[in-house]
Amino acid sequence: MSDTALQPPAPGETNIAWQRVQLARHPKRPHSLDYVQRLFTDFHEIHGDRRFGDDPAIVCGMAFFEGRPIMIAAQQKGRDTKQKLYRNFGMPKPEGYRKALRVMQLAAKFGRPILTLLDTPGAYPGIDAEERGQAEAIASNLREMARLRSPVIVICIGEGGSGGALALGVGNRVYMLENAIYSVISPESCAAIIYRDAKLAERAAAALKLTAQDLYRLGLIDGIIPEPGEGAHTDWDAAAAMVRETLRKALDELTPLSPEELVQQRFEKFRRMGNFFTE
Amino acid sequence: MPWFTRPKPKTETPPAQGERRVRTEGLWLKCEGCRQIIWRKALEQNLHVCPKCGYHFKIDAVTRLRQLLDGDWETYDDSMVSTDPLEFVDAKPYKERLAAMRQATNLNDAVISAGGTLNGRPVYICVLELKFIGGSMGAVVGEKITRAIERAMARRIPLIIVSASGGARMQEGAVSLMQMAKISAALMRLDEARVPYISVLTDPTTGGVTASFAMLGDLNIAEPGALIGFAGPRVIEQTIRQKLPEGFQRSEFLLKNGMLDAVVPRPQLKQFISKALDFFCGPVAA
Numbered sequence: 050m051s052d053t054a055l056q057p058p059a060p061g062e063t064n065i066a067w068q069r070v071q072l073a074r075h076p077k078r079p080h081s082l083d084y085v086q087r088l089f090t091d092f093h094e095i096h097g098d099r100r101f102g103d104d105p106a107i108v109c110g111m112a113f114f115e116g117r118p119i120m121i122a123a124q125q126k127g128r129d130t131k132q133k134l135y136r137n138f139g140m141p142k143p144e145g146y147r148k149a150l151r152v153m154q155l156a157a158k159f160g161r162p163i164l165t166l167l168d169t170p171g172a173y174p175g176i177d178a179e180e181r182g183q184a185e186a187i188a189s190n191l192r193e194m195a196r197l198r199s200p201v202i203v204i205c206i207g208e209g210g211s212g213g214a215l216a217l218g219v220g221n222r223v224y225m226l227e228n229a230i231y232s233v234i235s236p237e238s239c240a241a242i243i244y245r246d247a248k249l250a251e252r253a254a255a256a257l258k259l260t261a262q263d264l265y266r267l268g269l270i271d272g273i274i275p276e277p278g279e280g281a282h283t284d285w286d287a288a289a290a291m292v293r294e295t296l297r298k299a300l301d302e303l304t305p306l307s308p309e310e311l312v313q314q315r316f317e318k319f320r321r322m323g324n325f326f327t328e
Numbered sequence: 329m330p331w332f333t334r335p336k337p338k339t340e341t342p343p344a345q346g347e348r349r350v351r352t353e354g355l356w357l358k359c360e361g362c363r364q365i366i367w368r369k370a371l372e373q374n375l376h377v378c379p380k381c382g383y384h385f386k387i388d389a390v391t392r393l394r395q396l397l398d399g400d401w402e403t404y405d406d407s408m409v410s411t412d413p414l415e416f417v418d419a420k421p422y423k424e425r426l427a428a429m430r431q432a433t434n435l436n437d438a439v440i441s442a443g444g445t446l447n448g449r450p451v452y453i454c455v456l457e458l459k460f461i462g463g464s465m466g467a468v469v470g471e472k473i474t475r476a477i478e479r480a481m482a483r484r485i486p487l488i489i490v491s492a493s494g495g496a497r498m499q500e501g502a503v504s505l506m507q508m509a510k511i512s513a514a515l516m517r518l519d520e521a522r523v524p525y526i527s528v529l530t531d532p533t534t535g536g537v538t539a540s541f542a543m544l545g546d547l548n549i550a551e552p553g554a555l556i557g558f559a560g561p562r563v564i565e566q567t568i569r570q571k572l573p574e575g576f577q578r579s580e581f582l583l584k585n586g587m588l589d590a591v592v593p594r595p596q597l598k599q600f601i602s603k604a605l606d607f608f609c610g611p612v613a614a
Binding site: 269 | 405407408409410411412413414416417418419466467468470471474496497498500501502503504505506507508509510512513514515516517519520535536538539540541542543544556557558559563564567568572573576577585586587
């Protein structure tokens with residue numbers, strides 16, 4: 050192991066990636082329902098996967114955005130301890146992913162656009178989730194979201210935790226908030242693997258290139274939504290207003306497209322991802 | 329001459345360390361399942377399945393291809409090499425790790441994409457190589473598998489993917505993650521084109537590979553005793569802070585929970601796939 054890899058950051062050195070990880074997890078950061086409240090009217094929640102149960106870590110529902118119908122599937126974290134437990138810290142189980150897919154297919158059936166909000170540390174790693182097919186649920190969502198015949202807009206508002214986030218992430222447009230992160234593995238787990246020390250998460254955060262700016266540079270997202278002031282937690286209304294602008298523009302661009310064009314555009318966008326090889 | 333004064337016969341100079349090992353090494357080995365000693369030849373003849381207890385040894389991608397295909401095969405996109413999009417450095421730079429892996433495995437990345445015949449039927453087959461950074465999926469694996477799917481679709485030839493992988497490759501970060509979506513979207517099109525895709529899950533198949541193409545087969549079949557899951561067992565133990573039950577996340581556990589179509593022992597695997605393709609496509613044209 051090289052010495053530099055183990056040294057703590059020099060005093061005064063700012064690790065922007067780690068700062069963003071902390072902002073993305075900030076206890077006062079607006080969660081999905083905070084945006085839903087500010088952006089939509091007539092929100093009506095839809096529960097359950099009609100197979101097993103209802104997962105509170107994913108909130109789905111019908112709503113109107115400036116008069117236009119839109120279906121929402123959003124990962125939801127809790128704010129106080131009770132809520133956190135109720136939302137399982139924003140870690141969905143298979144029934145959550147299946148519920149989301151069910152409502153997305155319902156929206157597509159009636160040609161309604163879909164908005165998904167990503168904010169999860171990851172899919173829940175537990176015995177019951179494995180028993181009910183966590184991997185199968187995520188895999189099916191990836192394939193079936195590619196098939197949806199209506200506009201799909203994805204916004205990563207906080208933590209984009211690996212496959213657990215991506216399972217709602219196959220959209221015609223994928224945006225990230227300025228201080229959101231999106232990663233294949235949490236910085237803590239990454240540090241535990243490569244440095245054998247979860248406390249070196251700061252260093253791993255920088256190595257993983259998980260900020261919105263990094264993903265944009267790598268060609269993995271379509272745009273970055275700016276946040277007010279020091280971050281979205283300082284002014285929820287202003288943050289929601291910025292999301293509103295992006296959402297309106299995306300809907301205006303996607304609404305004229307035919308179902309076939311939408312499926313094609315979404316496919317081609319993901320098909321191009323990861324052009325990092327030589328032949 | 330009394331026996332006790334008999335001069336000691338000169339002992340031969342002991343062979344050098346390395347040489348001495350060569351004499352017996354490789355002839356016998358201990359089964360990881362039943363701890364019994366087995367003759368290596370017998371193991372190989374039995375497709376690397378313990379003749380005594382049925383334990384399935386891990387096999388490399390080339391051995392897998394030899395077991396499943398009739399004879400020679402053609403490979404595709406062999407020369408593809410990752411360009412290290414993150415410029416990732418852990419214990420050593422990712423670029424050096426890749427170079428070392430290429431040397432050790434004779435492969436450029438963790439998958440072989442091949443075309444051949446299986447009981448006379450043309451098939452495309454991708455086999456993940458566990459020895460190459462844990463069979464992990466980065467940009468190269470993602471692209472090679474996507475191209476194999478597109479090839480299968482264009483020529484209407486069935487596709488088989490044999491998984492053995494720890495999941496998405498950490499060293500390529502979100503680029504690896506998006507390969508899950510890319511491959512799954514390509515599989516959506518293969519599905520619409522009604523070209524059969526059979527997923528074979530072998531020990532171990534976890535993380536982003538299970539949560540994408542490995543679980544999306546028209547048939548998902550596994551070898552006995554394979555570790556299959558989304559989260560790794562250690563991660564789950566740390567989360568729930570208790571010991572996991574015996575057999576958790578093994579093939580038989582998934583079968584019981586309705587997540588697999590079948591658990592097929594290795595000696596029957598080729599025949600099973602062959603029959604399934606007969607069922608989907610009709611018999612092979614003579």
